[in-house]
Amino acid sequence: MKFEKGVSNMATTLAERMSKFSGSPTSALIAKVAELKQQGKDIISLNVGEPDFGTPDYIKVAGMKAIADNFTKYTPGNGILELRQEIVKKLKQDNGIEYGLNEITTSVGAKQAIASAMMVIAGPGDEVILPIPCWVSYTEMIRLAGATPVFVPVRPDNYELDLKAIEDAITPRTKAIIICTPNNPTGAVYSEESLRKLAELAVKHDFFIVADEIYEKLVYDGQSTSAWRPSPRRSRSAPSQSTDFPRPMP
Numbered sequence: 263m264k265f266e267k268g269v270s271n272m273a274t275t276l277a278e279r280m281s282k283f284s285g286s287p288t289s290a291l292i293a294k295v296a297e298l299k300q301q302g303k304d305i306i307s308l309n310v311g312e313p314d315f316g317t318p319d320y321i322k323v324a325g326m327k328a329i330a331d332n333f334t335k336y337t338p339g340n341g342i343l344e345l346r347q348e349i350v351k352k353l354k355q356d357n358g359i360e361y362g363l364n365e366i367t368t369s370v371g372a373k374q375a376i377a378s379a380m381m382v383i384a385g386p387g388d389e390v391i392l393p394i395p396c397w398v399s400y401t402e403m404i405r406l407a408g409a410t411p412v413f414v415p416v417r418p419d420n421y422e423l424d425l426k427a428i429e430d431a432i433t434p435r436t437k438a439i440i441i442c443t444p445n446n447p448t449g450a451v452y453s454e455e456s457l458r459k460l461a462e463l464a465v466k467h468d469f470f471i472v473a474d475e476i477y478e479k480l481v482y483d484g485q486s487t488s489a490w491r492p493s494p495r496r497s498r499s500a501p502s503q504s505t506d507f508p509r510p511m512p
């Protein structure tokens with residue numbers, strides 16, 4: 263092919279999948295808030311899910327020490343061994359669930375973990391159930407994977423999962439449900455009973471539960487139950503599809 267200067271001989275369009283989803287509304291709002299603040303406006307941002315305290319000192323110090331020690335080289339793809347060992351311990355101590363090292367992988371954040379989970383679980387023609395209201399990014403992650411989000415409202419009285427509505431939404435194309443507990447945006451903490459019933463539905467209809475428990479420590483009365491406690495193991499799962507894979511660590 264002969265290229266002429268200044269003339270495009272190729273169709274420089276983006277991939278088809280880019281037309282299927284839109285940008286993050288929260289990211290757009292972060293940019294808007296920054297712009298308004300720069301203009302001197304007095305803005306209180308209730309936008310992103312960030313605590314109002316800074317990163318604890320012991321984390322800052324450990325991060326700085328790691329850089330000073332040149333702990334900056336490539337690590338195994340599924341995470342540093344010591345970190346994965348600590349995650350196994352954490353799941354046992356805090357959540358009462360036992361997983362083996364080979365069932366744990368790490369990511370750079372919950373967003374990446376859930377987006378990657380969608381890419382390995384769902385594709386064109388598949389459906390993923392989303393209890394709503396939900397964190398905005400789930401919808402676009404499902405669409406990015408080529409699958410279709412199926413919205414199911416939570417119960418209006420207490421924002422709990424509506425198990426009957428979820429069961430009614432299940433079809434032969436249902437590949438997964440994404441739940442968030444404690445929930446952004448409602449603040450609901452799903453009961454152990456709801457999670458057990460959801461696990462029963464997942465086994466009966468053969469779909470994955472992707473549980474985002476990023477806010478598990480932000481519970482002010484009692485404790486949240488991890489969705490994994492009442493969920494039986496999916497022994498048929500490939501490692502990358504294991505129910506641990508999408509589980510973001512706080």
Ligand SMILES: Cc1ncc(COP(=O)(O)O)c(C=O)c1O
Nearest residue numbers: 311371372373374397446474476
């Ligand atoms: C429910 C929920 N999951 C995931 C994330 C993003 O997590 P991370 O920053 O670890 O990618 C957020 C951030 O707002 C969130 O609210």
